[in-house]
Amino acid sequence: MSGGLRIEERDSHVLAVLDRPEKRNAIDQELVDALHRLCARLEVERRTLVLAGSGGTFAAGADIAQLRERRATDALAGINTRCFQRIRALPMPVIAVLDGYALGGGAELAYAADIRIGTPTLTIGNPETGLGIIAAAGATWRLKEIVGDALASEMLLTGRLLSADEALAAGLVSAVLEPEAALARAVELADRIAALDPAATQATKRSLLAPASAHPEIDLAEQAVLFESPEKLRRMTAFLERRSAKRTQETR
Ligand code: COA
Numbered sequence: 001m002s003g004g005l006r007i008e009e010r011d012s013h014v015l016a017v018l019d020r021p022e023k024r025n026a027i028d029q030e031l032v033d034a035l036h037r038l039c040a041r042l043e044v045e046r047r048t049l050v051l052a053g054s055g056g057t058f059a060a061g062a063d064i065a066q067l068r069e070r071r072a073t074d075a076l077a078g079i080n081t082r083c084f085q086r087i088r089a090l091p092m093p094v095i096a097v098l099d100g101y102a103l104g105g106g107a108e109l110a111y112a113a114d115i116r117i118g119t120p121t122l123t124i125g126n127p128e129t130g131l132g133i134i135a136a137a138g139a140t141w142r143l144k145e146i147v148g149d150a151l152a153s154e155m156l157l158t159g160r161l162l163s164a165d166e167a168l169a170a171g172l173v174s175a176v177l178e179p180e181a182a183l184a185r186a187v188e189l190a191d192r193i194a195a196l197d198p199a200a201t202q203a204t205k206r207s208l209l210a211p212a213s214a215h216p217e218i219d220l221a222e223q224a225v226l227f228e229s230p231e232k233l234r235r236m237t238a239f240l241e242r243r244s245a246k247r248t249q250e251t252r
């Protein structure tokens with residue numbers, strides 16, 4: 001446990017749990033620092049990250065007590081923005097398990113994940129304008145990418161929060177499961193990812209994150225590297241040999 005973040009090492013992934021339940025896991029500077037330390041490690045170790053929150057909440061936003069004291073220079077430093085961008089850019093996939101409230105900065109942390117799984121109590125959205133600020137840590141571009149301009153605009157301009165079912169219908173979460181099952185699904189996905197070629201997974205993530213103008217050149221460049229990889233040869237040969245062994249067995 002460090003800075004409000006509980007980290008568990010698992011076979012296929014690292015589980016990081018936001019753990020300030022008495023403050024509904026509000027994201028303060030200490031938590032941001034702990035997330036940066038985790039990113040620094042995962043940028044080198046290149047493992048899948050599963051993010052969750054404790055006490056039936058994902059995160060009720062940036063810490064409003066700290067936000068209230070921040071001034072223009074703090075805004076320009078992008079304290080949460082830079083942290084969530086770093087999470088978004090992690091080399092391996094990030095899976096968020098969203099239980100209960102995912103509000104404001106908590107929602108934006110969720111938007112930074114590649115895959116989101118909700119629970120029935122999920123309430124997600126951005127009430128920032130009600131606090132006199134904008135959602136500047138990803139919502140205005142990332143939420144739009146995920147749910148489209150119409151719903152993102154309605155959510156950000158009116159502060160509308162989505163229920164679990166609404167988030168599922170909007171594609172903001174890929175499933176809604178009871179908390180234990182939601183975490184189990186995240187682990188299942190991390191296990192599935194661990195069985196794939198990590199170089200191909202990382203190349204896919206880089207291509208997914210690239211701007212529209214980078215396609216298809218970036219995909220071709222990534223593929224060119226993979227086409228030369230011994231792992232591609234090994235995996236494809238294994239597939240073809242399995243097929244050929246199966247055919248031999250069938251003709252016997
Ligand atoms: N920042 C700082 N503290 C927060 C917080 C936040 N974003 N969200 C909750 N807390 C604190 C509360 O101040 C309270 O602390 P206290 O016991 O010292 O007074 C504690 O967490 C529990 O919150 P409480 O409001 O009593 O819990 P609840 O279960 O009744 O309600 C919420 C949960 C999430 C609906 C409510 O806390 C809330 O509206 N939070 C702010 C959401 C928000 O506007 N986020 C956007 C920030 S950019």
